[in-house]
Amino acid sequence: MAQQHLDPTDPTAGTAPTGDALAGYLRAQATEFLRALRLHRETGSGPNGTAEAVDAARALRRSVRRISGSLHTFRPLLETDWSESLRPELAWLSGTLSMEHAYAARLDRLLLALHRLSGAAVFPAQSAGGPAPAARSDLTSAERGNLTVGAAKAGALLERQLTLARTRAHSTALQALGSSRFHAVADKVAVLASEVPLTPTAAGADLSPLATAAQERLTDAVTGLPLVTAGHPYNAEALIHGLSPDPAPHPQDAPWHQVRLLLRLHRYSREVLLGDTALVDVRLLDAGQALDRHRDASEAAAAAASAARTPRIAPATAYALGVLHADQRHEVEGARFVFQQAWQRQEVRAS
Amino acid sequence: MAQQHLDPTDPTAGTAPTGDALAGYLRAQATEFLRALRLHRETGSGPNGTAEAVDAARALRRSVRRISGSLHTFRPLLETDWSESLRPELAWLSGTLSMEHAYAARLDRLLLALHRLSGAAVFPAQSAGGPAPAARSDLTSAERGNLTVGAAKAGALLERQLTLARTRAHSTALQALGSSRFHAVADKVAVLASEVPLTPTAAGADLSPLATAAQERLTDAVTGLPLVTAGHPYNAEALIHGLSPDPAPHPQDAPWHQVRLLLRLHRYSREVLLGDTALVDVRLLDAGQALDRHRDASEAAAAAASAARTPRIAPATAYALGVLHADQRHEVEGARFVFQQAWQRQEVRAS
Secondary structure, eight states, X not given: OOGGGSOTTOTTTTSOOBHHHHHHHHHHHHHHHHHHXXXXXXXXXXXXXXXXXXXXXXXXXXXXXXXXXXXXXXXXXXXHHHHHHHHHHHHHHHHHHHHHHHHHHHHHHHHHHHHHHTTOOOOOOOOTTSXXXXXXXXXXXXHXXXXXXXXXXXXXXXXXXXXXXXHHHHHHHHHHHHSHHHHHHHHHHHHHTTOOOXXXXXXXXXXXXXXXXXXXXHHHHHHTSOHHHHTSSSOOOTTTTTTOSOSXXXXXXXXXXXXXXXXXXXXXXXXHHHTOTTOOOHHHXXXXXXXXXXXXXXXXXXXXXXXXXXXXXXXXXXXXHHHHHHHHHHHHHHHHHHHHHHHHHHHHHHO | OOGGGSOTTOTTTTSOOBHHHHHHHHHHHXXXXXXXXXXXXXXXXXXXXXXXXXXXXXXXXXXXXHHHHHHHHTGGGBOHHHHHHXXXXXXXXXXXXXXXXXXXXXXXXXXXXXXXXXXXXXXXXXXXXXXXXXXXXXXXXXXXXXXXXXXXXXXXXHHHHHHHHHXXXXXXXXXHHHSHHXXXXXXXXXXXXXXXXXXXXXXXXXXXXXXXXXXXXXXXXXXTSOHHHHTSTTOOOTTTTTTOSOSSOOGGGXXXXXXXXXXXXXXXXXXXXXXXXXXOOHHHHHHHHHHHHHHHHHHHHHHHHHHHTSTTOOHHHHHHHHHHHHHHHHHHHHHHHXXXXXXXXXXXXXX
């Protein structure tokens, strides 16, 4: 039943992965967590960390997400008390660790967009799969000189606001990593690296029904998305409410964010079943990257709108922020289109 | 040779239209001009004219464009002195008559966009083929109440600026219609309604080579457009330079405007050849409407940017104008996409 949704060329097809595969996956991710943590401590933790420190933080977040996701999807196979106490701690850790990176990436995205909108030379695009953006924006003062007054002031305002947020997030993450709460999580993960608390019957239990359930949660959520609209380019949907008096103007984004999380859970459960994190379904990857871009652009648009509410800014600054906000909302719309295209490809293949 | 580009299902295929067909077409358009002019005088000329007055003005512009375009495309078949003296006068008339409508349509487009961006109820869209927008915007004060302060102020500013421009254009058009310069044009068109000054050999001359040349000018110009980019939705091209310090930030629009004019000339020359203005190639119509929308959105975006340079406006107003500018530039990009799709359909059919 589960296999019908999986890749027919899958080398493990025909075998039925069991709780042992889950235990192996969790041990590997826990080991990866410990390795990344050690690397993170060795490479220093200043706010403008080295590329190694950035990589270590990313690996840490990556393993936390995978452990947390697997605990969620395969919950019935794991000791309840243990998994129910660990899961909120992993969510706290994941959230705390991701903020600094998110603010840095948001600033980079917005400054690159301002440059594009100013007709400045094109910068090397940061691909979602490539290295994390450097902690500081790479724009030189000569490149900044190409901006109009409004764009330059908007950039400076965003840089001030998002750098402050990022610095705070950095301190919060450092405090978290030194806290007893974190040490308790790290201890639990250290135990997980050698011993996974499966339920008595889990070792031989088939993982497929739980993986299929995760996939069905994804499929159901996608069914609720306005994919017909998203498949018609330039539908102008994402910018509706762009000037709304509503304080939460983009509730339309929430279902997409939810699908992003469910897609990630589905992807991780596939990793568990296939026993290999390197075997990636390109379509799932494309769809997931589109939803990452959707989330990033949505939050960048909100940051531009928020900056425009700063008291006493010049009209030229506000104008540039308005253009920037709309530009990012169009990126939101474009990401939905790309997701629709990727998802459609996937459905054709599955039928 | 010319027929290979025309519709194979064309009922007139096989016959070779001659200068007589051109004379018939010009006589019909001149008669239409005189009819529209009489109607325009009868229906009054106040700035908030009736629907009949708006229709009459539209019919007047329509016939002027067709006479002017045919004089251009079939120039070698017409008496040189006569056509060379009439063409600049028709261009002047066409330009003068179109401004009032253009400002009114631009204001409507921008106010509708502001409403859409504010998440207000959707208004009945004005299709390019439908009746011209009413002289005054139809927004009620309750509908305006749904706007944020910024959107409302931006709307009021645009209404002030574009209504002023429209009122001036109305006066200019009225003055023009009462001028001796206009009466000289009208007299020439009245003669044209009964007697078309063809060259001695034109009556039996084949129109096809000149029509084909018009089509080739169009095809050549389209070849110069960035259609590959335009065919990739959400390419973010149209908003590049949106914050540029360049005072003429959108030179990228000019080739599209040029294609719009050449497409119109090709369409009119087809009308001459087919002897029927009602036989419309749907693809040409779609492509032409996309280019009309391109031009309208381009000019609306420029109007929003221009309004944002008004001294002493509030930051919230400037922000709304920035969002509006970007929204209209996105419409520009969307119109290019639609043109690319329509043009592609046409090429498949022609091969």
